[in-house]
Amino acid sequence: MLEIAIKGSKKYWIWLAILAVIMTAGVIAYIDQFLNGLMTTGMSRDVSWGFYIANFTYLVGVAAGGVMVVIPFYLHDYEKFHRITILGEFLAVAALVMCLLLIIVDLGQPIRALNVMLYPSLKSILFYDMLVLQGYLFLNIIIGWKVLEAERNQVKPPAWTYPLIYLSIPFAIGIHTVTAYLYCGLPGRGFWLTAILAPRFLASAFAAGPAVLILLCYVVKKFTKFDPGWEAMQTLSKIVCYALIANVFFFFCEIFVVYYSNIPGHISHIDYLFFGLHGHNAMVPWMWTSLSLMFIGITLLIVPWLRNNKFLLPFTCIMIIAGTWIDKSLGMIAGGFVPSPLHHVTEYAPTLKEGMITLGIYALGLIILTVLYKLATTVKEEVRG
Amino acid sequence: MMKKSRRSFLKVAAVSAIGIGAAPAISLSSSSTNSHGSSHAAKSPNKGAKTAKRWGMVIDTSKLTEEVVEHIVEACHKAHNVPDFNHEVDEGKYPKTRPVNHKQEVKWIWEEHFHNAFPDKEDEFLADKFKHLPFLVTCNHCINAPCVKACPTQATFKREDGIVLMDFHRCIGCRFCMAACPFGARSFNFRDPRPFIAETNPDFPTRSKGVVEKCNLCAERLAKGEQPYCVEVSKGAIVVGDLEDPESEPRKLLDKNYAIRRKQALGTEPSVYYIM
Ligand code: SF4
Ligand code: SF4
Ligand code: SF4
Numbered sequence: 253m254l255e256i257a258i259k260g261s262k263k264y265w266i267w268l269a270i271l272a273v274i275m276t277a278g279v280i281a282y283i284d285q286f287l288n289g290l291m292t293t294g295m296s297r298d299v300s301w302g303f304y305i306a307n308f309t310y311l312v313g314v315a316a317g318g319v320m321v322v323i324p325f326y327l328h329d330y331e332k333f334h335r336i337t338i339l340g341e342f343l344a345v346a347a348l349v350m351c352l353l354l355i356i357v358d359l360g361q362p363i364r365a366l367n368v369m370l371y372p373s374l375k376s377i378l379f380y381d382m383l384v385l386q387g388y389l390f391l392n393i394i395i396g397w398k399v400l401e402a403e404r405n406q407v408k409p410p411a412w413t414y415p416l417i418y419l420s421i422p423f424a425i426g427i428h429t430v431t432a433y434l435y436c437g438l439p440g441r442g443f444w445l446t447a448i449l450a451p452r453f454l455a456s457a458f459a460a461g462p463a464v465l466i467l468l469c470y471v472v473k474k475f476t477k478f479d480p481g482w483e484a485m486q487t488l489s490k491i492v493c494y495a496l497i498a499n500v501f502f503f504f505c506e507i508f509v510v511y512y513s514n515i516p517g518h519i520s521h522i523d524y525l526f527f528g529l530h531g532h533n534a535m536v537p538w539m540w541t542s543l544s545l546m547f548i549g550i551t552l553l554i555v556p557w558l559r560n561n562k563f564l565l566p567f568t569c570i571m572i573i574a575g576t577w578i579d580k581s582l583g584m585i586a587g588g589f590v591p592s593p594l595h596h597v598t599e600y601a602p603t604l605k606e607g608m609i610t611l612g613i614y615a616l617g618l619i620i621l622t623v624l625y626k627l628a629t630t631v632k633e634e635v636r637g
Numbered sequence: 638m639m640k641k642s643r644r645s646f647l648k649v650a651a652v653s654a655i656g657i658g659a660a661p662a663i664s665l666s667s668s669s670t671n672s673h674g675s676s677h678a679a680k681s682p683n684k685g686a687k688t689a690k691r692w693g694m695v696i697d698t699s700k701l702t703e704e705v706v707e708h709i710v711e712a713c714h715k716a717h718n719v720p721d722f723n724h725e726v727d728e729g730k731y732p733k734t735r736p737v738n739h740k741q742e743v744k745w746i747w748e749e750h751f752h753n754a755f756p757d758k759e760d761e762f763l764a765d766k767f768k769h770l771p772f773l774v775t776c777n778h779c780i781n782a783p784c785v786k787a788c789p790t791q792a793t794f795k796r797e798d799g800i801v802l803m804d805f806h807r808c809i810g811c812r813f814c815m816a817a818c819p820f821g822a823r824s825f826n827f828r829d830p831r832p833f834i835a836e837t838n839p840d841f842p843t844r845s846k847g848v849v850e851k852c853n854l855c856a857e858r859l860a861k862g863e864q865p866y867c868v869e870v871s872k873g874a875i876v877v878g879d880l881e882d883p884e885s886e887p888r889k890l891l892d893k894n895y896a897i898r899r900k901q902a903l904g905t906e907p908s909v910y911y912i913m
Contacts (some may be wrong), residue, residue, distance in 0.1 A: 289736070289846035291828035296740035300815040300825060360810020360825060360847025367790040367809050378789035378813050439783055439903040440819020515756065553890040593821045594774070598740055616778075 253401060256630045257623045263475070271615040278612010281605045282357060290360060292633055293606045298598035299589040303606045304358040306581030307613075308351050310460070312431045313453060313580065315347035315388065317461010319424035320491050326417050332484045338628045339472070339480065341396040344424075346621035348389040353613045372378060377437060379538070381430045388423040391416055396624070404631045428453050435588065441520035443587040446509075451588050452502040453580070458495035460576045462488045463569040470566050478629040489565060493553035496572060500546055519610075521587045524597070532597045547573030610636070613628050685862035689879030691799040692778065692854055693908035695887040695896065698876035699771055704773045705853060706748050709875070712866040713746050713852070719844045720826075720833035730830035743824035745852040746775035746867060754911075757900060767913075773875075775867075776822040776852040777899060777907030787817035795847075799880075799908055800854045810847040819903050822849045880908060 260268075285423050287293045295302040318340035320324045324330035354361050372379050397415055402409040432450035439445065469480040508519045523529055525539045549572040554559045559565070591597050600608075714721065722737040752759040754772040778801045785795050792808035795801050815823045829846045837843060841857065844850055853878065855865035867877045878885035887910070890896075896910040 261685045268699065289826065289828040291735070291741060291846075293827075295827070296738070297742060297744075297824055298740065298821070355811075358811070360812070360849075361808065361845075364790075364807070364809045367792070367807055371790045371792075371807065373789050375786045376789040376813070378787070378811060382789075390648045397848075434813070438787070438817045438819075439905060440900065441816065516759075562867075588816075593756075593819050594749060595756040596753065 253397075253404065253627060253631070256627050257600055260372055264622075264626065268619060269620070271619045274615035275612045275619070277383065278609050278615065281608040281612065285357070285402035285605060285609065286362070292603060294601050294603045296600065298592040298596060299585070299600035300530075301358070301589070302600055303581075303585075303602035303610055304354045306585045307610055308354040308358070309431060309584055310455075310581040311347045311351045311354070311617075312385070313457030313576075314461045314464055315344040315351065315463070316424045316428040316454070317459075318344035318347075319421055320394070320458050320462050320495075321465065321488070322417065322422060322424070324487070326414075327421075330487075332481060332487060335478075335632065336465065336469065336480045336488075338396055338400055338485050338632075339468060339625065340461075341392045341399075342624040342628060343461070343465060343621065344392045345389065345624060346397060346617045348392070349620055350613050351385060352389070353530045353616070354610070356610055357613070377430060377433045378572065381427075381434055384423060384426045385431050388420065388427050388479055391420040391423055395420060397626075400540055400628055400631055401636055405637065425454065425573060428457050435584070440593045442515075442517040444584075445518075446506060448502050448506055452506070454498060455495050455499035455502055456576045456580050459492050459499055460580075462492045462495070463476060463572045463576075466569045467566055467573070472625060472629055476626075476629040477633045478616055485565070486560070489553055489559055489568075492569070492572060493550065493559070496546060496550050496553070498501050499576070499579075500550065508631070512613075520591050520595070523584055524590050525587045529591060530597050532590075532599050534599050534601065535582070535590075538582055542575045544577035545571045546579070549575060645728055646771070646788050663695035670857060687859045687862050689885075690811075690881040691908065692859070692877065693799070693880035693887050693888045693910065694775075694778075694877045695852070695874060695910045695912060696773055697874050697876075697890070697894075697912045698767075698772065699912070700872060703771055704765060705870075705872055705874055706773060708870045709773065709867045710744075710746055710748065712870045714744070715836070716838050716866045717745060717853075718830070718834050718838055718848075719743050719745055719840055720830035723835055724833045724835050726832045734832050735828075737833075738827070739827075741827040743826060743830060743850065745824075745850070748772065748774060749774050755899060757902065758897075759784050772911070774822070775897070775909065776854070777905070777909045778854055780906035780908065781904060783817040783819065783905060784823065787813040789813060790880055796856075800856050800857060801851075802853055803848075803850060805842065805844050805850065808848040810849065812849060814849055819900055819905060820907075825849050825851050851905065871896065 269523065281292075293302055294325075321333045321337050321340035325333040350493055356365060359365055368379060368382055371543075395413055398413045424535065428449045432453040435441070435444035435448040436446060466485050468486075469485050473479055481483045505524065510522055520529060524532070525535045527533070528536050552568040586600060654664045660848075661857070664708065671854055720743050722739055722742050726734045728734070730779050750773045751763065751767045751770060751772055754774050778799055780799065782793075782795055782801050785801060788794075789809050789811060790809055792804045793801065793814050802859070810825065815825060826844050826846045826848055830839075831843055855863075855867075858865055859877075865877050868894050876886045876890060880887055882888060890912060891910060894912040896912045897908055898907040901907070
């Protein structure tokens, strides 16, 4: 099947070449970081995780969001999703590869990364996070590949893929739950120390993942002969809408508990994010933008004639992706680390190099996504034509 | 020993069950005993080594003056090869050293205001003498240490005598322990620290970039029967001893004085006490 990937139009190759250039820039920046240490980043003693872990968290959500097409199709026989399930699975693959790379570039001693497996510490959530992320990655690769191959040969996928498909559902929930547990089990971080964190992560993931998928459907429709189907996209947009409402609702639950209980160790973080603390307010415009984008997104999706507008929908999705990204990556990191456990306010902003490395990883993710989507759409065109 | 190997066996069994495969599991059982050999040392101590059931520290805040504090910090950092970002780099030895970011500094013990050391005890009407007192903060060698739990490689581990130690050669630099520590006790080597060490102490390892470090309660000194560096220069402001021994110096102080610990509500059970 792989031969499909190397037979492409000029546009296809130009696109891949552009991505390769961005990726190379990322690699060059990473070589510098590898040689000189994480001093090249904006992280500090007080804000010890930054842009990498922020984007990691977001992308775990995007990967988990893929399950929103798997559940309706495989559990509820929702036929409309038949065409796009593979897109969801391959999106998860690309997102997970990016996640794992973001973890690697965040390590101070990347060469020792395998120590996590060599000296497993069964009390460390990071150990379990590695397990579920890798498990979900392999599941999606195998499932996506086998299902696509079967489609190409016009046979049913082998029977053994079905248990794997069902298994991938709890894994999808699992990767994001465990990722939330990385944060919410830490005693000294008031912002993260909340039982609503995992549900909030999932809600925002089930909004962001399908929103990305809708955008990709537009792209696929424009650049290939394969049509994912407007009805499927409509259903997706409803899923985005309700997940986003849940996300905002959970956020307000958090706000209520924090401000009504009036416990300083919890208030100070949200104060910092939304109003600034001791004159430090770098996050304030971002957080209000994020909240506004999510509200606008909900409005545009809840009103039927706005949601049904083919021209508007991609813009709605972009707003939602941006809103949830700010909320979950920037906000989650800055809110968690500022103020520090000793109530110092050390602000964080990524450096150019940090940004380049992250962009490089996104570029690689897009390369993987492009190739996988090319496979998927070509096979589907072949079968229909 | 018996207990240890049984524990590793259980871990091996669990890990193989999860499906990582046998090869890494085998190397786990052999190396975890090696690199944590220090815990055996604690059980069969050298002659003259100081031992304890649970090491702890008592800081008498009334004896802390700016001068004493300065000496303590300097003694600890010098002896443990902690880099000082204000140190002028020897251009001959380390050419093209990039400028430092002071927010990325490394520290094992340092001065804080009362309301930073005890943010949950901030009080408008706190006596002035406390407001201006230089408080010292360091690793608390917590009984329920969140950093130990968080560490995915056991590079941070707890010795049976209560000291929380680091294996600099195993640490992968994920900084999960820094997120987990509620006391900001840990520092990450964002860069090679060596250009910023004025005089290297050959008896203590220097670190490489990319690993985390913190106060080790001078485990290397206690093993030789000596007092921690900070205790030595503290003019009586710091004592270190066995918290479980009622006759120990810290316990005698705790019997006679009111002492508090940092963020007790979190349940990490710090082993560092502050006499008020
Ligand atoms: S003070 Fe921090 S670093 Fe020290 S043992 Fe407690 S949690 Fe770990
Ligand atoms: S940075 Fe090192 S010591 Fe800290 S959790 Fe990671 S591996 Fe363990
Ligand atoms: S006990 Fe040793 S390592 Fe810890 S602060 Fe004192 S001198 Fe430094």
